[in-house]
Amino acid sequence: MTWWAILAAGLGCYLLKLAGLSVPARVLARPVVARIADLVPVALLAALVAVQVLAAPSGRALALDARAAALGVAVLLLLARAPFLVVVFGSAASAALLRLL
């Protein structure tokens, strides 16, 4: 099942790129469509942050733990304009440290 998701979504993502290079530009000329398309990645990424950090590992519940503190560290690193890798691994290291304490 995982392989099917990987192959289908991989092919789908390629076709989305190819479609952009192939269809006439007027399809997305409507301002409403353009605005929504701009906001979709913002909403999805914000939702992924929330679920990744707050959803309890056991299932349908919320939990406030080392992941939330690690996200706070990530915010500080982003505010300090740290590079992507420093943000990701700095945040991971802070969660690992908190769990050791």
Next chain:
Amino acid sequence: MVDVDRRTVVRDSLGVAIATGTYGLSFGAVGVASGLDVAQTCVLSLLMFTGASQFALAGVLGAGGSAVSGALTALLLGTRNTLYGLRMAPLLGYRGWQRAVAAHVLIDESTAMAVNRASRSLARTGFWTTGGTIFVLWNLTTLVGAVAGEQLGDPRDLGLDAAVGAAFLALLWPRLASPVARLTAVLAALVAASAVTVTPAGVPVLVAAGVAVLVGALRR
């Protein structure tokens, strides 16, 4: 003069490409931490080759979401590449097999380094230098990150479960420039967190996509 312009485009493109290509390290580590094996993680980088969608598929599956909701989230995130394609098509002017190859490396960074160039030739230089370099580095570093992540033991002890949230936030950060984007982000996070308690894993993220539709449609 033309050569000076081209050298500048190549140098800038390589700078962006090397910085971006190394993110693959974090994707490799996060992929295996989410329960994918090394081969699955590497095939994602080869076939899908668009970072946010890859992180999303791994993240949703890792959180216990179904394969269908993981794939849908990845596809929804992939729609932004369609928009890049619409802008790039007249700039690159490719047809046939050249267009088919170009589509594979059509991502945030290759678009950013190609738009606003003075000529088609310079746009193509920026596009291929950035896209090609990232493709090679991204796949190499994914493999390194995945193998290292597998050797290192329990991902939770290393804080790698927290790294996934940080990666999504770092991808989101540059998109928060406008007040509308920030409002959308806050609402989407609230909707998704609320949905966690009442829907199966993977669904909350898809529900939150509705926030983008609502905000985009209501705002003038």
